[in-house]
Amino acid sequence: MNDKGQLHTLEGLGAAVLMTLTILTISQSTMIVTPQNELAIDVHLEQMSSDALTVMDRNPVDSAQYNLTECIACWDMNEADYPTDTAGNLDELDAGLRYLLPNALYNVDLAYIENDDLKVDKAIINGPAGKNAVVTRHFVTLTNSTVSEMGGGWNLGDNELKVVEVRLTTWKI
Amino acid sequence: MAYILEMIDEKGQIAVDFLLGISLFLIALTFTVQFIPGMFISGSAGESSLDYTAYRTATVLVEDTGWWGNSTSSGTDWEEHPVSIMRIGLAVDDDPSSKLTNTPNLISRNKTLEMMNVDEKTFIEMMGLYNNVDDTPFSYGYNISFKQNGNVLMLNNTSIVRGQIIPNYQESTKITRIVLMEKGTIASFTGDNLTSELANTATINVTGPFEENITIRISDLNLTGSSPMFLNASLEGTTLTRASNYTMWKMDGWDKEPFNGSLSSGDIISFDFDKELFSTGTECRLDLEFINVSLPTPGPPFTKYNNESAPYYEPAYLVVEVWQ
Numbered sequence: 230m231n232d233k234g235q236l237h238t239l240e241g242l243g244a245a246v247l248m249t250l251t252i253l254t255i256s257q258s259t260m261i262v263t264p265q266n267e268l269a270i271d272v273h274l275e276q277m278s279s280d281a282l283t284v285m286d287r288n289p290v291d292s293a294q295y296n297l298t299e300c301i302a303c304w305d306m307n308e309a310d311y312p313t314d315t316a317g318n319l320d321e322l323d324a325g326l327r328y329l330l331p332n333a334l335y336n337v338d339l340a341y342i343e344n345d346d347l348k349v350d351k352a353i354i355n356g357p358a359g360k361n362a363v364v365t366r367h368f369v370t371l372t373n374s375t376v377s378e379m380g381g382g383w384n385l386g387d388n389e390l391k392v393v394e395v396r397l398t399t400w401k402i
Numbered sequence: 403m404a405y406i407l408e409m410i411d412e413k414g415q416i417a418v419d420f421l422l423g424i425s426l427f428l429i430a431l432t433f434t435v436q437f438i439p440g441m442f443i444s445g446s447a448g449e450s451s452l453d454y455t456a457y458r459t460a461t462v463l464v465e466d467t468g469w470w471g472n473s474t475s476s477g478t479d480w481e482e483h484p485v486s487i488m489r490i491g492l493a494v495d496d497d498p499s500s501k502l503t504n505t506p507n508l509i510s511r512n513k514t515l516e517m518m519n520v521d522e523k524t525f526i527e528m529m530g531l532y533n534n535v536d537d538t539p540f541s542y543g544y545n546i547s548f549k550q551n552g553n554v555l556m557l558n559n560t561s562i563v564r565g566q567i568i569p570n571y572q573e574s575t576k577i578t579r580i581v582l583m584e585k586g587t588i589a590s591f592t593g594d595n596l597t598s599e600l601a602n603t604a605t606i607n608v609t610g611p612f613e614e615n616i617t618i619r620i621s622d623l624n625l626t627g628s629s630p631m632f633l634n635a636s637l638e639g640t641t642l643t644r645a646s647n648y649t650m651w652k653m654d655g656w657d658k659e660p661f662n663g664s665l666s667s668g669d670i671i672s673f674d675f676d677k678e679l680f681s682t683g684t685e686c687r688l689d690l691e692f693i694n695v696s697l698p699t700p701g702p703p704f705t706k707y708n709n710e711s712a713p714y715y716e717p718a719y720l721v722v723e724v725w726q
Contacts (some may be wrong), residue, residue, distance in 0.1 A: 272457075273577065280464075280580035283507045287582060289715060291590045293619065293653040293670050313642045321554055329580050329717060399494045 270401075274333065275363040277400040281329040282367040285322070294328075295321045295379075296367045301339065301393055303379035304352065311354040319352055320360070326353075330399060338396040349396075359400035367395045431562050444572070451533065452575040455542060455585045459529050459721040460577040463546070465506040466491030468513060478503070481516035490517060490528045494713075496586065497511045508715060511584040511614070515558055525564070529726065543569070543725045548583060550718045555583060558613060565723075574725035581720050586614030586677075588714035589707050593623035596690075597701030602633075604690045604697055608707040610680025616707065617714050619653065621670040623695050630694035632671065638678055638686055656717055665695070 285297040294305070300322035309317045316323040319337070326335055338352035370392050373385040385391055468491035470480035477498035480487045494508040517525075526532055532539040545559040549565035554560050568574065589606075596604040596688045606618065623630075632650070642648055651658040653670040661671060672692075680686060687704070 237415070239418055239421060240416060243425060245417075246425055247428065248709055250428055254432055276457075276579060277578065280507060284580050284717060287505055287508050289712065291588075291712060292715065293621075293672070294655040321655060328656045348713070398645070 235284035257316050271361055271363055274361070274399055274401060275365060277330060278333070278335065279365040280365060281326055282365055282395065282397055283398050284329060285325050286367055286369070288325075297322070297367065297395065298371065298375060299379055300325065300385065301369050301381075301395060302371050302375040303381045304339070304383070306350070306382040308351050309354045311356065316353045317354055323353055326397070332401065335400075336398045338359050338398070340394040340396060341380055341391060356396050360396050360402075365397050365399070367397075369393050369395060406417050407595050425726070427510075427695075428431070432535075451580040451646070452542070452726065455531065455533075456577040456722050456724040459531065459544070459724070460579045460720060461723070462490050462529065463490070463722055464509070464579045465493055465503075466582055467493045467495040467501075467503045469501070481513045484516060484519065486522065487520065487528065490520065492517065505517055507579070507581050509548075509583045511557055511586075514562055514583075515560065518560060518562065518564060521723075527626075543572075543574075545602075545721075545723045546712045547721050548581075548718050549666050549721055550583070550716065555718055559587070568723055571726065574723050576721065576723045579720040581718055582715040583718040584713045585614065585716050586616060586714050587711040588617040588619060589710035589712070590619045590621070591705065591710070592621055593695070594698060595705065596620065597704045598697035599704075600689075600691075602692045602695055602697070604692070605701055605704045606688045606690070606707050607685050607704045608680055608688050609673075609683070610677070610683045611651075611683050612677040612680055615674050615677050616680070617672060617674050618690075618707070618709070619670060619672045623665060623669070624698065625665060625694060626696050627694035628667045630692065632661075632665065633663070633691040633693055635673065635675075636691070637674070639689075642675075642679070646676070647679060648673055650674070665692075666697050688698045 278324050282297065285294075288294055288296040290296060290299075302321060303318065303321065305316050306316045309315055309319075310366070322337065324336070334355045335353070336351070336355055336358060339352045340347060340349045342348070370379075370390055371383055371385065372390060373387050376383040378383055383391060443467050466489060467478035468480040468487070469478055469489040469490050470476060470483040471485045472483075472486045476488075478495045478501070479498040480490070492509045492513045493503045494505045494510045494513075495503045496505075502575075519526070526541050529544075531544050532541045533541075543566050545563070545565040547561075561594045591604075591606075596606070598604055604620075608616070624669075634644075635648055637647075641688045644650070651674075652661040653659070653672050658672070665671070675688075688707075
């Protein structure tokens, strides 16, 4: 019988302490987690596209630029066809977004419930979304009076409210 | 010799003393790192705190209405009570007694102008544009501006820019927000509700004074005959000079396109009149003369600009840049 094994146990202990310390250091230290530069760019783009939807939404009704609800209400329900017909009859929405996001490309999808099913229609297609695309969304509520005033194809009942989610996918060129 | 041979048999095992030493050292190092914040903060960690500061500053300015308060009352109209400011925010609020706004990204002209008057120390403190290092506040360098078409926006003949010149040798963080800026007042008319006394001439009564230039927008004009056009504008019988007294545009959404006078159906035209024209404070008669445009509503009485006017918002960018 010899006593070699004792030192091995101590080595094991030492290794355990080292591992525990490493895990502790990593999990407790906030300094190690630094935001990636790319992430910051994404946040910036997401903020801009969210702002673009908010600005469209909050634009006063008497402005020369139609606001988001009016733009969506005028839609004729025909999906866009890339690249021949990128915006359908949503020229007003397209012009507004292009004005607000001059350095980015975007697609717009409209999601709404029809006959208890969620329908997602491609309203504006400016191409396949890039690698770092971000999605922002905004809800608008349509009534029959808004739709008929704007001449859209939504076909709502007099007391019907239609909630439409406007999904804006934006990416840098 | 036998002792050395025995040692060779036990190769690969480290000395207990070394293990103890290194463990103690590592424990000590870990505690030092954990209990002295800032010891290992590198450049990238510093940048991230600038990221937060720029983001926060821009968000507070764009989405908050601000708040003032003293022992008796409070409200969001802090621009009226500059001595008791509690928060600075620029969002428009139609109800100063509620703490909320339903109009984020809509920027109030008066709040923006008052922001320019807030003294530096209060501003840095309110916006949190400083960092505490060992309980000593260090102000960040900052530059906050509203921009339109690449230029700094002007309100009341003041460039809306606060802070220092952006150093080009130093790393900084920039956040841009899209906003709608209140730039003055606008009255929108259609061809049918413009009043007219003389043929082809629309007459609007305007009472000054105004703080900003005024905008008149006309849509749905009833065009008759060939090549209808806008001829000139006159105030109290005096013909105004284009470019110096007023500018005019064709509007396509937010886009302003040049307008040379000739009209086609569906055009929305927009006139910006210099505020100095109405500085007398009395009611003035503004005539807009057209060719081949029918104006079906007879006057007097004439439409009043001041009855129809509403705040005029235009898209602009808020740019916040922060550095150490």
